[in-house]
Amino acid sequence: MPETARGAEADAEPGPTPASEPTPPTPEPRTDQPATDQPRISRRRTMLLAAGALVAVAAVGAGVLAARGSGSGGKATAAADGLPHTTVEVATSGCGSGWTHPQAGHQVFELHNTSSTAAEVYLTDAKTGAVYGEVEGLAPGTVRPLGVTLGNGSYAFRCLPDDADAVTGPTVRITGSKVKSGPAAMPITQQELIPPTLAYQKWIQGRTVELAQKTDVLRAAVDRGDLAAARKAWLPAHLVYERMGAAYGTFGDSDGAINGTTAGLSGGVHDAGFTGFHRVEYGLWHGESASGLRGPADQLAKDVDALESSWPAQRMDPADTGLRAHEILENTVQFELTGRTDYGSGTNLATARANLDGTRVLLGYLGPLLKTRDTGFAELGDWMDRAQHTLDGLDHSGKWTPLSQLSRPQREKVDADLGGLVERLADVAALTDVRRTA
Template sequence: MSHSAGSASPRPASQRLMHLAVVGAAALVVAGGVAFYYASKGARQGVAGDAITVTIKDGVCDPNTITVAAGPATFTIVNKSDRALEWEILDGVMVIEERENIAPGISQTLQAKLKPGDYEITCGLLNSPRGTLHVTPSAASDAEAARPALRAYLGPLAEFQVFLVTQANSLVKVTQALDGAIRAGDLEKARQAYQSARTPYKQIEPMADQFADLHNTIDPVADFLERREQDPAFTGFHRIEYGLYTDKRTAGLEPYSAKLLADVTALKDRIRGMRILPEQIARGAQRLVASMAATKVAVGVDHYAQTDLADFDANIAGVSRMMTLLKPVAMTAAPQVVADIEARLTDIDNALKSLRGPDKFPAYDSVNGDSRKALSQKMQALADAIGKFNAAVGLE
């Protein structure tokens, strides 16, 4: 859970930047206080009741309108369509919970801790009409509104916000370089910029993918679109990847790189104004790693560039950073949970290092099934370890 970064030596011109950084950090601390206020009103996890079955067929949820009481709820998602699908609970554009890659004829169970309000649910492909989830107040949610403030999380929240903003700024900068290389028609430079841009995005993915509208334009995978690579909704990183590595050209990619740049800029702005709850950090990390364990490690998502190992490495670096920020708060209450998470992170780091070549990671299609299975198991062990964190420190 440790993370180190080099620091540049002081320069006279840096004084103004340092001043702005201090002001920005102070603003982030205030933002952390606001986030803490909302966190103090969150509900503790209880025992979910009977599962609510949602059947998806022909792009429609049955039932299409669901009402549940606030607190823990369990949903069983049944895929009766002929395509793999995702099921998400959305609060506006924010993803509350999700299940990915539900195969045809298969059902998966999802547990969510829900606050009172109205939410949307996805019903198959990304462009299918959405259903409605009504969450009514309950005695448990009213009682939890009085939960005491957890001031120890103010520092980690502010530091996490700084980390997110820094990575988002880097993402915009390298995406500008990608757009410039595509417009210049420089295929090799565009490929290098594409791979560089993936790193900051993957490091902040646990938070970035909560903005469903932007996530679905920045990083959609063709597998989940009706017409796959020919679908109009196939945009963002993977559309550019397809052009650079399958078509092997930059021509025609200019509209996609321009849109990607606009979308990551919008993401940066949203991240700057994000109000993060303490429990979101571990929950976001756990959700991402569980998704990697369940499907991404097995089949990959970088189908054209085969750069999945670099993506995984960046994802784990981001998760490690997130858990490191929470470590000082958790050491007294849950030292064993912290130690388990650190051990699992080290295990994955060593596994990735063993797959790395002298200069870079190999193409993912050269990684055999046994290695993928072993890596997937290590990811699941990490997801399970992180999944214990919030309850261990009293956040659930």
């Protein structure tokens, strides 16, 4: 699951599959897939805690003013959606102004930026600083909605203008309610993310050593002309790389060299730029001779050795660590489960299982931070176990069921379990987002 190499694949042709294995249905390409490893960071910041789950902010079009709630003395007014709407000012001199008649329940705040600069806005617990909802990039003169569910408690808006200090608005109290507030999370700082990121980097170092060893076994088999042994050695080596999912953004060009696909290559599988595991895979499962594969196998081993040598000097960005926990399996669903990275071996489900392993490792390092912030963290573990059990049932002593041979119930089970897990991992990305506190 290379983050950089697959970024441009959203609109690319699927990888080739053997003639005996029809390509599984491919969903409509997504238009939000990034073309580089500046992944979905900005999209992550549009997530907010509301209505008991993480949901995307429904933005009012830029430049359009919405003034529902104005002229009502700060009271919420009903809207077409049936929810109370209250206009709240976002400005250094008036952060939170307008919310003067608090009420409990599910509601919408129309955040109106009356200042001359863009700002982020948080609705916080006035006592703890926990965030109930947020909107980023609120441009001057515009209004965007923030939907939340509030129960008894003390709340305050926090406005964070670009290039200026944060301003906390007046405290608003809700009492006498039987409604339970939606989830809130304490902001995570960059400093808190450094220890788990460093621990993960050390784990990756060990995997680069393992990767080099297993790739050497693959190369040796090709060099001596034993293609049956090479086919047997290919998957163990490839799966080591696939378990390293959260580090792909730091691998740089090595990722494309080691695990790139034909996406964007005019010559397809015959293009000189097609290298790495998938190039060797294509040759091994499409009748290429050992002499023809020696060059690609040798180049793969050299690229892996270069990655092993360079990794100790690399530094992962702690701010991206939680986001990667979501992206690994998000890309698994998009590419592995659609067969778009199958170049003949039929092992996409084995790759999905390796991606699951990689996600579990990363969550292990992030666990201490998540357990105190995510009320659904235990449930996330249950979903991880469910997906693992489903995938393991398709492994028959190392011979994985190809996607094209799944029965309809099997296919639906894989899609449901992996898809449900990805939805829950979106919470991890949002909760581990580094937020400004000053």
